[in-house]
Amino acid sequence: MPRTEALESVALVTKVLAVVKRNPQYRLNCHRIVIALVAIVLAIMLLDWRLAVADDNQQDELIKMVADLISGEDKDFxxxxFESVRSGAKSAEATRHFAALLPKLSPESQIGLLSALADRGDREARPALITLISMTQNEAIREAILRAFGTLGEAADVPVLVKSLSASQRERTASHISLKQLQGTEIANAILAVxxxxxAELQSDLLEILADRRETTTMPVMIQAAVNKDAIVRTAAMRALSKIAGPEQVAGMVCGVLRAETGRERDEAxxxxxxxxxxxxxxxxxxxPLIQAMQGLAAADAAVIVGTLGRVGGPDSLQIVETWIKDxxxxxxxxxLRALCNWPNASIVPRLLELFQQADLPATRAMLLAALIRVAPLPDExxxxxxxxxxxxxLLLCQENDDRNRVIERARAIRTIETLRFLLPFVENPVTSExxxxxxxxxxxxxxxxxxxxxxxxxxxxxxxxxxxxxxSLERAKRYKIGQTWERPKVTSKQ
Amino acid sequence: MADDAAKLDSACEALKAYNWGADKNALQPIEDAIVSTSSDAAARAALEARLIAVLESDVSRDAKDYVCRALAVIGSTASVPSLATLLAKEELSHMARFALERIPSVQAADALRAALATVSGDLKVGVLSSLGNRGDAASVTQIAAALGDADSKVAAAAAAALGSIRTPEAAKALAAAKPIAAAMSIVIDSRLACAEAFLAQGKMEDARAIYMLLVGESNPKLIRLAATRGIQTCLEQKR
Amino acid sequence: MNHGTSSTRREFLKTATGAAVTGVFAAPYIITSKALGDDTTPPASDRIVMGGIGIGNQGGGDQGAFLGRGDVQYVAVCDVRKKWRDGAKDRVNGRNKNSDCAAYNDFRELLARDDIDAVHIGTPDHWHAIMVIEACRAGKDAYCQKPETLTLREGPLMIAAARRYSRIVSGGSQRVREDFNNLVGPCWNGELGAIKSVNVRDFGPLSQLCNLPAQETPADIDWEMWLGPAPWQPYNSGRCDGNFGTGGNSWRSYVDYSGGSLTDWGAHLFGGATFASDVCELQPTAAVFHKADGQLGAYVTLTYPNGLEIHHRRPDQLKPEGPQIDGGKIQIHGDGVKRDPKPAPGYKGGGGIHGDFIHCVKTREKPFRDIELGVNTMVALHLLTIAYRLQRTVKWDAATQQFPGDEEAGRMVDRARRQPWFLS
Known part of the structure; x- marks a missing residue:
């Protein structure tokens, strides 16, 4: 029986006595009633105390059993x-008992216990982590400690985690995950402090971590980093902003686009x-916000940003882009023209066709044709x-086989049986067959x-x-014919 | 409505000639009637009666298979006698259970229990498993009697059924069981299942008593592992 | 506490290796260089010994993934079809450069081997529950292809067996973690706020009754074993091979062996949707049936205890007030109220979902697709199926695993298995 019920019983006795006081017919037996009630309360409290002791004994037995199990040699036991460490004996005292076992265990058991303590999520275990990481050079154990900081750590642990971003691959991965996982309002400031x-490489990692943590208050720092002298930092900053920035940051981000080297960095920015x-x-x-930001720019810079404007699209952008085309x-x-070719949807197809017909320069025609091939099959309404x-x-506009092949490749985005029929004749032509x-x-x-x-x-x-x-193609054709699936190879890239 | 009735008549006729390879779309009106009679007890009883009539007639195994599937969804006490007669038939016993196992009436359980005395071997395994799946506590005594069967499959099925029923009586029967060696592991598995049921009901002492008997060194490692985990779970429960 | 007295293959190898070095061990056991390991392969005592059950389409893919790992010693295959069994055996022997791989027709013989630590199961769905439970009872860890269950009753029994014997049991949908990163990111990092509704647009029909005609049973298939706990039906190649799609030309189309595309692709898509919206540890409270309305077809909405609604093929698109993300097959919308990011769980170890399983077999941690999560997804799909079949709303009580007060739906929780097979 919970202790609160015993306390409620005392309150009930007080109320009963008040009733007795108010009613003269009960006063004669008042002392007997009081004695009886007090006896009942004492009995309840005694029972409650015995149950509490039993609970404590039960927890002691559990802690001892768990300690015995995790110190043993059999992995299954x-x-x-570890299951109990994860979810059983919910008390700070139990956590301290479990954490205190760490130095006494074999490396394999230490790793298991660290993982279990991390899942338990009780920060009472944190001091034990700090002690252990100062004592061990075992890479696997350090990895497990760094990983456990994710749920058990606090802002003060940021420096050790950041330092470990430069350590071995395993420690680096563990620290990276934990820096994203750490809870608390002070974590962002702790990262900004270091x-x-x-x-540059570490700054790049930290900018990514801040973005993944959705630390929007750090966006001014990211915008500053977007014009850093080091391309690694600039790229990471723009990549971070791409994850969390909104219209308010666009003006600042324009500087990042202008600072970016042309090519891949500019494209990503x-x-x-x-x-x-x-x-x-x-x-x-x-x-x-982009149109507004363009207004104060020098002509050369505006020529860069108009291309970005094309990527955003929309009627207001089109109006500006048309002004440039007609200049x-x-x-x-x-x-x-480049801005129009960047358009995000097929709404500008008639205009692209018109410009294609008017264009004299082969390079311009090629640019417009590439844009048509790109936007024609885009999925929309x-x-x-x-x-x-x-x-x-x-396809009829294509003069070169390379362009025809691009059309054939893009056709796969239109998933209809008519597309299959469209494609079949091209298999016969050796140039377009593959x-x-x-x-x-x-x-x-x-x-x-x-x-x-x-x-x-x-x-x-x-x-x-x-x-x-x-x-x-052969392997896929073979599998699909007999109804089997084909696993698309995974593309692994940082972004 | 008249149109639906005519379609159903036609489907019931098609069912009489139904066999593997026949057009199953011809039976679609029966499927539709199963859904549409959901809240019309009289119409459903009439549909059930028509299906029982087919089941009792001289139709193919496939047609009877189809009727049993339908009775699993709409069958009532009215279907039980016809289904019960199939329990001892090698080819139809399973599909009879397919229906009887899902019919909630006491009579369905009675029919399965009664069949225990008339079937043996694999058919008995099936009947025992159906009683277990129903969680039929009233059958514990009859099921327990099969624990000592010389056929290890029957003894194992009896133990499994008691492990599904998981009442204190089922646990007692399992604890007292002395099955042939091949069925012992499933008896222990069922005892562990009973302990889990006790744990879920807050009967920690009962659960722990089972685990303590199984944690000893003489037991295989996997059983000791299970018992250890059980004892630990008992200790984790607040009183 | 002394927990282990019985000698295992692993202990034997460790002892033998140590003893051979000190010259004490004199038994005629030859320690090969392969057994001792090298730069890329751990010693045999540290490898996970595996076998595969059901090595056809997806099972063959799983076999390839496990066979290619240096930390797996693949020793046995099981299939009721000789051509697949032999092909799978040859693949293993070719890879291991020996002829040691054993081939079984009956999975119980494979499970009875003491030396096998883990199995992967790639049979049709009607076998999954029995095989996973038997694997656990035999002390094996198991990787089971999705859909993990065929009926609602099977799930809790599979979980209970895994927990009872402390086994690692992983479901087999790799797409849950790999295909929906564009949704998982914005949901878990708090960008969408609290997730309010999801629309899963794709995937198709329910499974149907099979009534294919009898054909002569080929000599290379054990048809009784292929059917196992399913109702007896005569052999027809369209039931068990050919196209593995759901258009009526394979077991995947038929109700005795599968839940159809709804549970097949549904396992991926609802697995992904419930993971992205962080309800994969919950089961729905109801499947609400919406009748067809004019041009709009019927659809079902799953409701969750936290208020989330997951629609299946809702015909009128969600047009919410708050932010949304449209991943094509899955559309998710949240309330837009900023929420602290939460790290999304991922695979442990290297090598995708198969690597995650092997890592957990070694460390005894729960795998990414722990069987309980796979079962929760399957419960959602079975509720959808039952609501479509009954063409009405059904309510579900996850605590009792029943449809409260709904006898008609209650009949669909399970089905009797053909003797001598049973589930407990």
Missing amino acids: RAVG LPTCS ERAIVSACLRNPDVTAQAA SDAGKQQSG RPNQERLALLEKT KACGSIVELAHHRDLREPNKLEFDKALDIVLATSKNAE
Whole structure:
């Protein structure tokens, strides 16, 4: 019986006595009633005390049993003990008992106990981690300690975790995860405090961690870092901002785009701005902060940012881009065309076609054609037939086999049986055959398209099997024909 | 409505000639009727009666298979006698259980229990498992009697059924069991299942008593592991 | 406390290796260089000894993933079809450069081997529960392909067996963690706020009754064993091989062996949706059936104890007030109220979901797709199925694993298994 019930019983006795006092007929037996009630309360309290002692004994027995199990040699029995560390004996005292076992255990058991304590999540175990990490050079144990800091650590542990980001791969990974996992409002400041003292690589890691923690108060620091002299830091800063920045940060991020080297860094920086613009739930106003930021820029800088504006799209952007295209300055025209070619959807297709017909320069025609090939099959509210028809129309504009192959490759994005029929003739042409086979197997990959059209797909896959020289296409065609799945190789990249 | 009735008539006729390879779409009106009679007891009883009539007639194994599947969903006490007659038939016993196991009435359990006396071997295994799946506490005595069966599959099925029922009486029967060696591991597994049921009901002393008997060194490691984990769980429970 | 008295293969190898060095051990056991390990392969005493059960389509893929690991010693295969059994055996022997791989028709013989630590199971769904439970009873850890269960009753029994014997049991949907990162990130990092609703748009039909005609049973299949606990039906190749899709040309299409595409792809998509929205440790409280309305088809909404709603193929798209993320097959929306980020769980060890399982077999931690999480996803899918079949709303009590006061739905919790197979 819980102690509170005993206390409630005392309160009840007090109330009964008050009733007795108010009623003369009970007063004669008042002392007897009092004695009886007091006896009842004492009995309840005694029972409660005995149960509490029993609970304590039970917990002591559990702690002893767990200690015995996790100190043993059998992995299975140790695992049973670790289960209790994870979820049993919920008291700070028990946590301290479990943590105190750490130095006495074998390395394998230490790692198991550290993992269990981390899952238990009671910070009473933290001092034991600090002691242990100062005592051991065992990489696996250090990894487990660093990982446990994720749930058991606090702001004061940030320096040791940051330092470990430069250690072995295992320690680095563990620290990285824990820095993301640490709870508390002071963690961001603790990371910012060590940031200036770190190498470019470490700063890059920390910026990523801050973004993954969604520490929005650190965005001014990220914007500063976006113009750092070191490209690694700049790229990490823009990448971090792409994860958490909104319209308010766009103006600051423009500096990051302008500071970025042309090529991959610039491309990634532009994408980061687009992400920030698109976080505005008001679709009609998504380009507004970028348009505003452009107004104060020098001509050369504005020519860069207009390309970014094209990536955001929208009617306001289109108006500006059109002004650039119609400008008498050839450079501005080219920047405007590039911006239009960056457009995020197919709404500008008629304009692209019109400009393509008007363009004289081969380079301009090539740029416009590439844009058409890119946007024609983009998934949107257009029916599949319309997307495919546009791609077919684009094919007619192609003069080079490379362009034709690009069209054939892009066709796979339109998942209809008509696309399969569109692709089949290209298998016969040796120049386009492999791309067509690649697109056919990609279409066949989608079971909800393949199964209802099994006969047609089986024929097409037979043609692929007879024609293709590409090992992957052949393997895929073989598997799909007998209804098997194919695991797409995983692309691993930092972003 | 008249149209639906005509379609159902036609489907019931098709069912009489049903066999593997026949067009199952012809039976769709029966499927539709199963759904549409959900809140119309009289219509459902009428449908059940038509299906029972097919079950009792000279139709293919596949047609009877189909009826048993339907009775698993809509069958009532009315279906029990017809289904019970199939329990001892090698080819149809399973599908009879397929229906009887899901019919909640006491009579369905009685029929299964009564069949224990008439079937043996694999058919008995099936009947025991159905009583276990129903959690039929009233059958503990009859099931326990099969624990000593010379057929290890029957003894194991009896133990498993008691492990599914998990009442104190089932636990007692398992504790007293002296099955042939091949069924011993499932007896112990069922005792562990009973201990888990006691734990879930807060009867820690009863649970612990079972675990303490199984934690000794003479038991296989896997059983000791299970018992150790059980004792630990008992200690984790607040009084 | 002395917990282990019986000698295991691993202990034997350790002892033998140590003794051989000191020259005490004189038994004719030859310690090969392979057994001792090298730079890329741990010594045999540290490798996980594995076997595979059901080595067809997906089982073959799993076999490849485990076979390719240096820390796995693959020793046995089991399949009721000779051509797959032999092919799988040859793959193992080719990889191990010996002829030691054993091949079994009956999974119980494989499970009876003392030297095997873990199995992977890639059979049709009607075998999963029995095999996982038997594996646990035999002291094996198990990696089981999704869909983990065929009925609602199977899940708790599988979990109980895993917990009872402290076994590592992992479900087999790799897509839960790998395919929906674009959703998992914004949900777990707090960007969407509290998740309010999800729409799972894709994946198709329920499984159906099979009534294919009888064909002559080929000599290379043990048909009785293939059927196992499922109702007896005559052999037809369309039941058990050919296309593994759900269009009526394989076991995946039929109710005795599978829940159809709804549980097949559903395991991935609802697994992903419940993981992204952080309810994978919960079971729904109801499956609410919405009748077809004009142009809009019928659909079902799962409600969760925390108020989350997961719609299945809701025809009118969610147009919420708060932020949303559209991942194509899955659309998620939250209330937009900033929430502290929470690190999303991931695989332990290296090598995807298979590596996660092997890591956990070694460390005895819970795997990413612990059987309980797989079962919770399956419960959601079984509730969807039952609501569609009954064409009405059903309520679910996760604590009792029953449909309270709903006898009709209660009948669909399980089905009788064909003797001599049973589940307990």
